[in-house]
Amino acid sequence: xxxxxxxxxxxxxxxxxxxxxxxxxxxxxxxxxxxxxxxxxxxxxxxxxxxxxxxxxxxxxxxxxxxxxxxxxxxxxxxxxxxxxxxxxxxxxxxxxxxxxxxxxxxxxxxxxxxxxxxxxxxxxxxxxxxxxxxxxxxxxxxxxxxxxxxxxxxxxxxxxxxxxxxxxxxxxxxxxxxxxxxxxxxxxxxxxxxxxxxxxxxxxxxxxxxxxxxxxxxxxxxxxxxxxxxxxxxxxxxxxxxxxxxxxxxxxxxxxxxxxxxxxxxxxxxxxxxxxxxxxxxxxxxxx
Amino acid sequence: xxxxxxxxxxxxxxxxxxxxxxxxxxxxxxxxxxxxxxxxxxxxxxxxxxxxxxxxxxxxxxxxxxxxxxxxxxxxxxxxxxxxxxxxxxxxxxxxxxxxxxxxxxxxxxxxxxxxxxxxxxxxxxxxxxxxxxxxxxxxxxxxxxxxxxxxxxxxxxxxxxxxxxxxxxxxxxxxxxxxxxxxxxxxxxxxxxxxxxxxxxxxxxxxxxxxxxxxxxxxxxxxxxxxxxxxxxxxxxxxxxxxxxxxxxxxxxxxxxxxxxxxxxxxxxxxxxxxxxxxxxxxxxx
Amino acid sequence: xxxxxxxxxxxxxxxxxxxxxxxxxxxxxxxxxxxxxxxxxxxxxxxxxxxxxxxxxxxxxxxxxxxxxxxxxxxxxxxxxxxxxxxxxxxxxxxx
Numbered sequence: 001x002x003x004x005x006x007x008x009x010x011x012x013x014x015x016x017x018x019x020x021x022x023x024x025x026x027x028x029x030x031x032x033x034x035x036x037x038x039x040x041x042x043x044x045x046x047x048x049x050x051x052x053x054x055x056x057x058x059x060x061x062x063x064x065x066x067x068x069x070x071x072x073x074x075x076x077x078x079x080x081x082x083x084x085x086x087x088x089x090x091x092x093x094x095x096x097x098x099x100x101x102x103x104x105x106x107x108x109x110x111x112x113x114x115x116x117x118x119x120x121x122x123x124x125x126x127x128x129x130x131x132x133x134x135x136x137x138x139x140x141x142x143x144x145x146x147x148x149x150x151x152x153x154x155x156x157x158x159x160x161x162x163x164x165x166x167x168x169x170x171x172x173x174x175x176x177x178x179x180x181x182x183x184x185x186x187x188x189x190x191x192x193x194x195x196x197x198x199x200x201x202x203x204x205x206x207x208x209x210x211x212x213x214x215x216x217x218x219x220x221x222x223x224x225x226x227x228x229x230x231x232x233x234x235x236x237x238x239x240x241x242x243x244x245x246x247x248x249x250x251x252x253x254x255x256x257x258x259x260x261x262x263x264x265x266x267x268x269x270x271x272x273x274x275x276x277x278x279x280x281x282x283x284x285x286x287x288x289x
Numbered sequence: 290x291x292x293x294x295x296x297x298x299x300x301x302x303x304x305x306x307x308x309x310x311x312x313x314x315x316x317x318x319x320x321x322x323x324x325x326x327x328x329x330x331x332x333x334x335x336x337x338x339x340x341x342x343x344x345x346x347x348x349x350x351x352x353x354x355x356x357x358x359x360x361x362x363x364x365x366x367x368x369x370x371x372x373x374x375x376x377x378x379x380x381x382x383x384x385x386x387x388x389x390x391x392x393x394x395x396x397x398x399x400x401x402x403x404x405x406x407x408x409x410x411x412x413x414x415x416x417x418x419x420x421x422x423x424x425x426x427x428x429x430x431x432x433x434x435x436x437x438x439x440x441x442x443x444x445x446x447x448x449x450x451x452x453x454x455x456x457x458x459x460x461x462x463x464x465x466x467x468x469x470x471x472x473x474x475x476x477x478x479x480x481x482x483x484x485x486x487x488x489x490x491x492x493x494x495x496x497x498x499x500x501x502x503x504x505x506x507x508x509x510x511x512x513x514x515x516x517x518x519x520x521x522x523x524x525x526x527x528x529x530x531x532x533x534x535x536x537x538x539x540x541x542x543x544x545x546x547x548x549x550x551x552x553x554x555x556x557x558x559x560x561x562x563x564x565x566x567x568x569x570x571x572x573x574x575x576x
Numbered sequence: 577x578x579x580x581x582x583x584x585x586x587x588x589x590x591x592x593x594x595x596x597x598x599x600x601x602x603x604x605x606x607x608x609x610x611x612x613x614x615x616x617x618x619x620x621x622x623x624x625x626x627x628x629x630x631x632x633x634x635x636x637x638x639x640x641x642x643x644x645x646x647x648x649x650x651x652x653x654x655x656x657x658x659x660x661x662x663x664x665x666x667x668x669x670x671x672x
Contacts, residue, residue, distance in 0.1 A: 008327050010459040011301010015484065037460035038298055038491060040484040078348060078387050080596055080635040086672035092631040099368055099386030138494045141431065141463035166300040166459050167326040170428040173381060189545050191305065195327040202425030219539070221546050250482040250513035345599055436598035439626050443606045471627035471659075499629065 002160045003273060004176040006203070007185045008195025010166035013215035013239070014185050018163035019044040020255040024266040026128045030158040033133035034175040035165040036119060036146045042133055043252050045126035052122045055134070055149045056115035057098035062089045066110035073102035073111065094141065118146045123153060130155060144174040151178070159270070168195070168202035176203060181273045182210040183236065188220030193227060200233065209280040211273070216241040236272060237265055290445055291574045292438075292453040294323075294472040296496075298488030300459035302480045303508040306541060307563065308456040309333040310552040312415035314567045318452040320413065321441035322420035323434045323468040325406065330456045333550055336411030336418055344406040344421065346432040348385035350378045356397035363389035363398065381426075406433055410444065417444055431467030434458070438468070452574055461495045470499060474573065476532070478506045481516035489520060493527060503529040506566055510534035533566040535559050582649060583613040589647055593639050597632055602640070609658075617651040619644050624659045633660055637670040 005018040015033075019041055022031035033041040042049075060073070060082055071084045081095035082102050093116045103111040119136040134150040136143055143165070151174075154160045164175035176182050184199055186192040196212070203210060212228050217238035228235045239255075239262075248258030256263050293311075297304045308330060312320055322330040350371070352363070357376050364372045367389055371382035378389075380403070390398045405428065408421035419441040421433050441453050457468040469475050475496045479489040489505070496503045505524045510517045521531050538559035544551045551559045590611075591603040602608055609622040623640060625633035637655060644653045655670050657663040 009301060009329070010297075010327075011299060037462045038300075038484075038488040040299070040487065043483045043487060074635075076387065076391060078385055080632050083635050083638060085634055085638045086669045088669060090634055090669075092634075095631055097384050097386055099384065099388050100366070101386055101388040101391060104366065104388065105391060136462065138461060138491055139466075139498055141466055143460075143462045168425045169326045169423055170381075170426070170430075171462070173426050177381065189542060190332045190548065191329045191545070194329060194332060198327055198425050205426060219542050246512055249484075250480075250516060252483040432597050432599070435626060436600060439598060439600070439605050443604075446606065470629050 001181070001274070001277070002154065002162065002179045004162040004164050004179040004182045005185060006164040006172055006176055006182055006199060007166055008168050008197070008199035009186060009191050012185045012187050012192060013213070014166070015040045015044065015163055016215070016249060016255050017183065017185055017213055018161050020262065021266050021269065022129050022161045023127075023254050023256055024263055025159055025161075025270065028159050030130035030132070030155045030160045031126070031163070032150055032154065032160060033163045034147050034150050035163055036134035036136045036143050036150065037165060039133045039135055041163050042131070044254050045129065045131060046252075047124040047126035047131035049122045049124035049131075051124070052120055054120055055118045055146055057096070057118055057145060058100065058113040059093040059096045059098065059116045060091050060102050060111045061114045062091065063110045063112070064089065066108045068108055070107060073106055076101045076105050094139075097142075118142065121146075121150055121153065130158060143171045147171060147174045151175070168199045172199070173202060173206070176208065177206060179208055180277050182208050183213055184210055185213045185215055186224055187216050188214060188222065188224045190223070192220070193224050196224060196227065200231070209276050211236040211276065214238045234272075234276060236269060290442070290451050290453065291473045292442075292455060292471070293474050293476060293570070293574055294455040294457050294469050295476045295478060296457035296465055296468065296492055297459055297478050298461065298492030299479065299485050302478050302485060303535070304459075304478055305329045305333070305456050306545070306550065307478050307506065308454055309415070310550045310563045311454055311567055313550050313552050314564065315452060315454065315571070317450045318416055318454050319441050319445045319448075319450050320415060320418035321437050321453055321455045322418065323437050323455050323464065324458040325421040325423050325433045325437065325464065326458060328420055328422055330418070331413075331420060333545070333548060334413035334415050334418055335548065336409070336413045336420070338409050338411045340410040342408055343404055344408050344433050344436065345402045346405045346430060347428050348387070348400045348402055349380050349383045350385070350387070350389050351399050351401050352376050352378055353397045353399065356395045358395050358397075360394060362392055362394060366392055408433065408436060408440070410440065417448065417450075419444060431463035434464045434467035461491050465492075465495065469496060469501060472501055474502050474504060476504045476506060476570070477529075478508055479520060480508050481510055481513040481520060483516065486516055486520055486523070490523060493524075493529060497527060504532045504570065505529050506532050507534045509537040511536050532569050533562060535562040535566070579613055579615045582617060583611065585647060586611065586613055586619055586644055586650070589643050590640065593636070593643055595626070595632065595636060597626070597630075602636065607636075617649045619650060619653045620656070622656045622658055625657070628659055628661045633657075634666060634669070637666055641670050
C-alpha cells in the first residue's frame, strides 16, 4: 500500500505525520521523502544512509567542426535551451529538459549529449524503517524528474509512506500519483482552509481516496472542519497545539517520542486508511458493474 | 525602484504574514504575490480585481487517432513515457518538448497550449497588487511567477512607486528562482527548528549563488534558543544580516482569523518585533 | 514623416515578439527602451531583459534583431543591452 502525505499550505505538519506514521509501523514501513527541494524527514528519522546516487538529465554539446549553423536545433527546441546567435551556437543546460530533440534532428549529427545533475537520491535504514530521500541540487529548477526517480525506489512489499512537497501543482501531483490514499495535513486558519481547497481540487482528478488531519486543531477557527463535513472528506485526526510537542519538533524529536500517547492514533490511522481504501475499491467496482 | 523578496526555504514560517505586515507599514508600494501555487496574500490584502487575464504557459502533445498509424515511433522517442500504448498522451507526463510532433511520419500529432492559470492586477487596502493563481495540478514552471514580477515592475514604473514587496514561494526550485533573480534584497524568514535551519541554509545557498544581499528573520524564536543562535551564527558566517527575532505570539493567528495583520491592532509582542524589523529594513529599501 | 512611419512599423513588429516565459509581448513587458529609427532605416534600441541572469535574453535579443531586419526599408539594427550580467557578450553576439 502507498500512503502519501500532502498539504496545500507549507508548514502544517506533513513531515511530523509522515515520520511518526513510519516510525510506529517500524519494519512494515518504507519512508520516501519526496520533498526534494527541502527534505526534512532525515532530521527526525536520523537514518543510517548507505547509498548515494547522482540523478542526471542529458544536455546537448555541439561539435562546432560539424555544425553548419543551419539553426534546426534552435527551431526544434521549445525551451530556448539551444540557440544559434551570430556565428555561435549557445546552449543553456539549465533550461534543457533532456528531450533529445536537437540531438536527434541535427542534420549534421553535430550534437552529442553530456549531463546536468538534478540532485541525489540517498537510501538507508532508520532503525527498522527503510528510508529513501531525494535532494535537489541548489540552482536546479526542476524537481519533478527527481521526485519520479525517488518513487522508483518504492518497495511494494512495504507500506510506503511518501512525504510530498507543499502546494498543489506539478511536484505534488508527481509525488501522489499512484498512491492508494492521500492524507492532507492542514491547520484551522484562513490560509490553511484556502490552500486545502486548492489541494483537494488538484487531487480530485486523480480519484484517490483522501482524508484530512487537522494539526494545531485548538487554534484558529472551525472553517476547515465545516469544509470537510460539507465535502464528505473524512477528518482522520485532530492534533491540538502543545508547546512541548513544538519544542520537541524544533529539537528534531518525533511526535510519538515527545508524546507517546499518540502511538495508538497512528496505528488506528492505518486501519482507518485500509478500510477507506477497501471501501473506495469496492465502490469503484460497483460503479463499473 | 527597489524590490524586496521574502522567501523561507521551509513552508509555514510566516512569509505571507510578514509580507502583509510590511505592506501595512510601508507607505508606497506595489505588492506581488509570487506563491502562485497556493497564493494567500489576498486573504489579508482584500483585493478588488481591476484586470484579469488567462495564463497559458505550457504545451502538450495530442495525437489525432484518425491519422495515427500506430507505428510506435512517438513511444520509442518520448523520453518522458508520456504516450500510452493506446496512443494517448498523458498531460501530466508530457513535457511539451515537441519531439513526437517533429518525427511522426503521419504528422498525426499537434502541440496545444492549454490554460494553466490566471493573473490579476488588483487594488487592495495596502495599495496595488499583482497576483496569480495556477489551476490546481498545473506545472509551476516559474513562468507565471516571472510574469507577476514583470507586471509588478511595469505597474510600479507607471505609477512612480519605488518599492515592490514580493511574497515568495516555499522551497528552492523553479518558482523561487524566478522570484529572486534580479531582486535588490531577499529576506529569509525561518523558525528555530532543525527543519527551519536546514531549509534556511539551502535557501541561503540559492540566494548567495545569485549574489543578492540577504537578510534573515527568525519567527517564533522562543521555541528554541539554541537553534535560534545557530541560525544567527550561520547567517553571520555567510554575511547575511540578522534583522531580528519575532516571538511566538497567539495574536498572529487571532488576527489572521479576522483577516487582519498582527501589526494593525493592539500592541502584541509580535507587532513590536515586526515594527522594529521594518524600521531596520526601510532605510535600505528607500535609498 | 517617413521616419515616424517606420518607427511605428518597428514598434508594431516588436509588439509581435512574445517572451516564451511569460507569454506577453516584449513591449507590454517594458523590455525595449530608447527606440530610434532614422529616415535611412537605421534602428537603435536598448533591450533590458526581465532579469539580469535570464538565459532567455539571448533568444529574445536574437528574435528582436531578426524581426526588425525582416522589415522593408530597414537597413541596420543596433541593439544595446542593459541590466544584464553578460550585457557586453550578448551585445557582441547579437550585433555581429
